[in-house]
Amino acid sequence: GENVEQHPSTLSVQEGDSAVIKCTYSDSASNYFPWYKQELGKRPQLIIDIRSNVGEKKDQRIAVTLNKTAKHFSLHITETQPEDSAVYFCAALGSGNTGKLIFGQGTTLQVKP
Amino acid sequence: DAGVIQSPRHEVTEMGQEVTLRCKPISGHNSLFWYRQTMMRGLELLIYFNNNVPIDDSGMPEDRFSAKMPNASFSTLKIQPSEPRDSAVYFCASSRQGGGNTIYFGEGSWLTVV
Numbered sequence: 001g002e003n004v005e006q007h008p009s010t011l012s013v014q015e016g017d018s019a020v021i022k023c024t025y026s027d028s029a030s031n032y033f034p035w036y037k038q039e040l041g042k043r044p045q046l047i048i049d050i051r052s053n054v055g056e057k058k059d060q061r062i063a064v065t066l067n068k069t070a071k072h073f074s075l076h077i078t079e080t081q082p083e084d085s086a087v088y089f090c091a092a093l094g095s096g097n098t099g100k101l102i103f104g105q106g107t108t109l110q111v112k113p
Numbered sequence: 114d115a116g117v118i119q120s121p122r123h124e125v126t127e128m129g130q131e132v133t134l135r136c137k138p139i140s141g142h143n144s145l146f147w148y149r150q151t152m153m154r155g156l157e158l159l160i161y162f163n164n165n166v167p168i169d170d171s172g173m174p175e176d177r178f179s180a181k182m183p184n185a186s187f188s189t190l191k192i193q194p195s196e197p198r199d200s201a202v203y204f205c206a207s208s209r210q211g212g213g214n215t216i217y218f219g220e221g222s223w224l225t226v227v
Binding site: 014031043044049090100101105106 | 124156161169212215220221
């Protein structure tokens, strides 16, 4: 079935450094890949997304890259700040254009001041 | 917009009791999702609806779980009877119909079954 693998499960960086989280997906028909940030005790919130017709998208300090051939996509956070500390989830839209998102297991990012 | 509204926010119940979680999606959204989040299993899709019709309930763990969407502005997730392993955060989410539309999550219902 559809599957999304996310790595690493935990990531610790110094403030100002970059952080990279990687995901792979199994359904070659997937064409939409959002990233969600979840702070402790809060709901997941969309931070950036990418569609299959582009290879890269950037929004200030965050960027996402997509390699459809290899079926993987990555989140890049530059100049990390303590408030970036959270759990990050990647997701891939299941085939059939039904809106069914399959989530990765999440990455706990800790930014040390 | 008030966003996706869920109730109750927190519930503690005894094993064997019935639990009903409620959700009001964002107005104009016609896709609704129920997710369960635990440390062990992460975010799991339980069921989703398009235009009030259940499309995929393959994630519903067992017959003790049921979900309904009687109209476009209300959905329920029911667990009967509840068990301690059902303890989790249950998120309702909604989006405009069709793939590639942003899914917005509610605040979640924190369920503890003792």
